[in-house]
Amino acid sequence: EACCAKCKVIKEHIGSLFKEFQVDYLSIFIQVIEPKLTELSRLCIAKEKSLPLDRDTVIAYYQAYLACRQIEVYACAVDEPSALKELNISRCYEHLVGSWIELASVMCRERISKAIAIDEAVRMTDEVMFSTSVTDTNVFLHQMVSFWKSLDWPDTEQAFGYGLKHFENLGQCVLYYVETCYQQLSEKYLYDSEGRVTISERICIFFNNVDHLKKQIPVVTQKMEIRPVGQQNASRSLEVLMVQMEQNIEEKIQGFMEQICEKLTPEISQRISEEHPMALEEFLGSNLQLLNENLVESIYKKILHTVWKVTLLAIEEVMVGKKYDKTVLHRTLTSIKVFFSEALSKEELEIPHYKVLLNTLENRLLPTHALIAKCCSELTRQQELAKTSNTTTCGELFISVGYRTDTMVELNVIKAEVNTTHKDGSSDIFVYSWILPQLIFTESAKKKYKTDIVKGTLEPNFCKEFIMPANKDCLKMEGSVLALGVYYTKSKYLAGLCVLPCSEIPILGECGSTRSKLTLPLFTIQELNSGPMGELAERHTSQGDADATKFYKYLTKKLHISLQ
Numbered sequence: 001e002a003c004c005a006k007c008k009v010i011k012e013h014i015g016s017l018f019k020e021f022q023v024d025y026l027s028i029f030i031q032v033i034e035p036k037l038t039e040l041s042r043l044c045i046a047k048e049k050s051l052p053l054d055r056d057t058v059i060a061y062y063q064a065y066l067a068c069r070q071i072e073v074y075a076c077a078v079d080e081p082s083a084l085k086e087l088n089i090s091r092c093y094e095h096l097v098g099s100w101i102e103l104a105s106v107m108c109r110e111r112i113s114k115a116i117a118i119d120e121a122v123r124m125t126d127e128v129m130f131s132t133s134v135t136d137t138n139v140f141l142h143q144m145v146s147f148w149k150s151l152d153w154p155d156t157e158q159a160f161g162y163g164l165k166h167f168e169n170l171g172q173c174v175l176y177y178v179e180t181c182y183q184q185l186s187e188k189y190l191y192d193s194e195g196r197v198t199i200s201e202r203i204c205i206f207f208n209n210v211d212h213l214k215k216q217i218p219v220v221t222q223k224m225e226i227r228p229v230g231q232q233n234a235s236r237s238l239e240v241l242m243v244q245m246e247q248n249i250e251e252k253i254q255g256f257m258e259q260i261c262e263k264l265t266p267e268i269s270q271r272i273s274e275e276h277p278m279a280l281e282e283f284l285g286s287n288l289q290l291l292n293e294n295l296v297e298s299i300y301k302k303i304l305h306t307v308w309k310v311t312l313l314a315i316e317e318v319m320v321g322k323k324y325d326k327t328v329l330h331r332t333l334t335s336i337k338v339f340f341s342e343a344l345s346k347e348e349l350e351i352p353h354y355k356v357l358l359n360t361l362e363n364r365l366l367p368t369h370a371l372i373a374k375c376c377s378e379l380t381r382q383q384e385l386a387k388t389s390n391t392t393t394c395g396e397l398f399i400s401v402g403y404r405t406d407t408m409v410e411l412n413v414i415k416a417e418v419n420t421t422h423k424d425g426s427s428d429i430f431v432y433s434w435i436l437p438q439l440i441f442t443e444s445a446k447k448k449y450k451t452d453i454v455k456g457t458l459e460p461n462f463c464k465e466f467i468m469p470a471n472k473d474c475l476k477m478e479g480s481v482l483a484l485g486v487y488y489t490k491s492k493y494l495a496g497l498c499v500l501p502c503s504e505i506p507i508l509g510e511c512g513s514t515r516s517k518l519t520l521p522l523f524t525i526q527e528l529n530s531g532p533m534g535e536l537a538e539r540h541t542s543q544g545d546a547d548a549t550k551f552y553k554y555l556t557k558k559l560h561i562s563l564q
Contacts, residue, residue, distance in 0.1 A: 272314055
């Protein structure tokens, strides 16, 4: 360092004075110092395998390398022959580059530890709080950039490899800062005297610091100027490394958010159990207000979204763990969604978990007849999925159907095309028809609507007419469906099912309407244990609901749907 400094002083100040007396002071100085640096460089390569790699030695040889590079530059400036240049400086020191890069990382982490130990809160903007440690760490990262640029390794291919390693180490230093800060937060600031999580300014400062540091990664990347010369897909390698670094930090942030928010679960669950929506809103409001006032907006929204998911989990635990008032819990879920909607979008709120919870609670609030109608609507949805599915269905059923004003549905089961035989190889087939729910269509439920059995073919022709009593107003009700099952004679095994909403059956004679000729894809449902079907099974097994049990048995025995 002293050699380089003196060269600079001679070149910029003293040299011009000596030139007045025809003395080239810089050349004299280089002639004196260069042999010593050349000898040191030769010693370095001679002791390549036996050189001690303690910190002082590694630093000393790094300084010697920088001095050699600078003296070489000054020697060229005064047109002096350079023994260093002939020696190939980079060859002398290349076995130490890895140690220099690792030491730079170690020293950066040591400085980060000291900065965290003396950390103080500061208001870097008018709106949110940060702390001195993040400012210091930002400086340390830029010092690592300065180290890299001063290394200025001449071999471009080697330099790219070294640069990737140094950049990776830089990312590890950022993660070290995040983890060390969180450890300090957990030990000193996260809990109150009774061991409960307390939302404080320190939590806000931690997340603000980490968010600020994450945003510095693209800046540092650009300043390092790692040039991928002569490397295939090298630019892609650097880009992947940078993206991975940002993802690692983001995962840490999200992980810490979840840890903190999950520790709030007992408090949230307690207030949900109190069965008073305002109790939960007051608790969340008091805690989230501090976050809103002290966090950068992007972090606040992420924490809020995490708290929303934790709240949903707590509501689910209450539903599973004990008896509860379904109406109050539904009101709690609805009101708390309104509370969160002040900051979160509809898409952020209506995540799958929320939809399942809401649907479950709504199903539990339904009277049994309405629940059965909803189960029938679910069958219609399965039919629509079969129509649009790219997978092969079980076959097709051809029918014509219409409704007469004398309260009768006219159904003609024309033919079926079934894809596969029964598992024993037989193909004796018939069709059953129903209008559901049976609770509503009581008259049609009194009679069986079954075709004759057609043996020995997967394409049976039935041409069977049925007259099925049905009230016009009931046909318009949501959940009213015409269901047809195609069965093998053996064990009445279901080959396929098709469902038609009764609202789609045309009224014959109105505006020249005739029977609709339809081709319906056949489908099967192996298991359907969620949504309204799941609630139906719950009422059958746990609540002893007679109507639920009757329809449950119909679905499982007639339509072969598993609801366990």
